[in-house]
Amino acid sequence: MTPDRPIFTHRLSASGSESPRADAGEIFPYWSFTKTVIAICALRMVQDGRLDLDAPLAGFDFSLRQLLDHTAGLPDYFTLPTYGAAVAQNEEPWSAEALRAATLAQGRLFAPGTGWSYSNLGYMVTRDLLEEVAGRSFSDLLQQMICAPLELRSITLAQTRRDFESLHWAAAKRYHPGWVYHGCLKGTAADAARLLQGLFEGALLDA
Template identity: 30%
Template sequence: MNQHALQRLRYAVTATAAAGLALTAFAPAPAEASAGPRPDVVQQRLDALVKDDGMPAALATVKGRDGRSRTYTAGVGDLATGARVPVDGQIRAGSNTKAFTAVVVLQLVAEGKVALDASVDTYLPGLLRGDGIDGRRTTVRQLLQHTSGLPDYMDAPALADFTTIQYRYFEPRELLDGALAQRARFAAGTSWEYSNTNYLVAGLLIQKVTGRPYGEEVTKRVIDRIGLRRTYVPAVGETAIREAHPHGYLRTAPGAPLVDYTAMDASMAWAAGAVVSTNSDLNAFYGALLTGRLLPAAQLAEMRTTVPAELFGPGVRYGLGIQSRPLSCGGLVWGHGGTSPGHRTRGGATEDGRAATVTVTTVPDAAAGQRVVDAVDAALCR
């Protein structure tokens, strides 16, 4: 979910949500698998996220230049029981979902069923109407690149307190109504601003064009196609995470008790953020994407045509459902990242086949959030 839209919930699901968790009594668990007999830089970064930044748990999977993948854990997987962090446990992947959604739309472009520069009204006539909002002047490309100016449905009053809607089901159109009740952020195509509403509409477009549910299309076209065995789109009414996973925690205000937000109805995120995955599967997904296993060359090139997105950090640029971030050692890492009420994930893959994904089990404040990003950089540049 986006950082701008949730600023009013600084202590919930935002890029500036407060952490300050007094969890240092829980010593970090040793890695289940590591690169050598002593902790390497990745393990050290995870240990610091737990000890210094108060993350209940931190997990990482790193694929090196040698093609080998190594998994790491630190902290505890369940604060109530003190259970260990499951190695490569399932996590709510948050806005990494947007990359999955964009791939499906771009596959439809390759099949001649969707045109990137056609208006949204071409496929969803009359859907986008509001104060400064007009689907006749908003293109599919603008949805995928966050240049549409659509306000974020996450700013709607119904989503102001996540603890009250943890198990509530939302229809996509209900969420969209929350966006259309707001004024457009800018005229379509004139600026850039991250908005979950763009991918809500992209999910509706997928359903209209294919005649099939969004989750089925993502499963068939992406998850099954490249064999992501531990990744799925939650079914309607499904609230638990299916396999071994670290618990995720939400702090709603400074000093407030942690809320276990592991189980939830992910319908409020849908095509913008509902996917459940693992660090290893996310590495595999971005690796497959960059090597052309999911999109023809023309559509992959469109996806990687970027605009500045400094909201996410210096030098970050946004394509069609994917970001590029400069590495300290040179080159770029391509991925997306994601935040759910209980999990924050950062990572991606490089042109030469490296990949790294790091997940923590609460939403950190801005400084700690940057250290999660730095851990990815350290993993890819070691």
């Protein structure tokens, strides 16, 4: 999608402080940048001793690390022709169960740890795992682990078409974020930059 204005007009100084030329109010879909946020939450739970990064997950033959780095061998739902057709026709999202079954029906791509292939399904499984272990929604984990510590006020989880009505990109306003099964965050470009800065400076995870 091509925005009708520059995507990111906000500038940061070398110290991370804002310049007076910030344009901080425009809201964008974070798309797969959401995966970075899921990974941060997962690693925070590993850091806190609530998850093991390298042990096989219960009921699976792959580890959390392999889910996060796309080496679990899981297929991707983007390769389903029916998925692409349904999105193109602006249909309502399938149930999570139907999507998972259709994706897995394509078969495993390789044994865990023996290859690499990008998998949205892997991050869907990861989000489900985080919510199950934490007993809280991904939205709650996002606020607790990332937004509150860094004081990021624009970032939220989009779940309905109405949630996309505030986007700066007109072409995305009618898209249903439910088609992004691991979740699609939205927020300002400035808060996305602050999130990454907080990560790199050690405000979210230890070394």
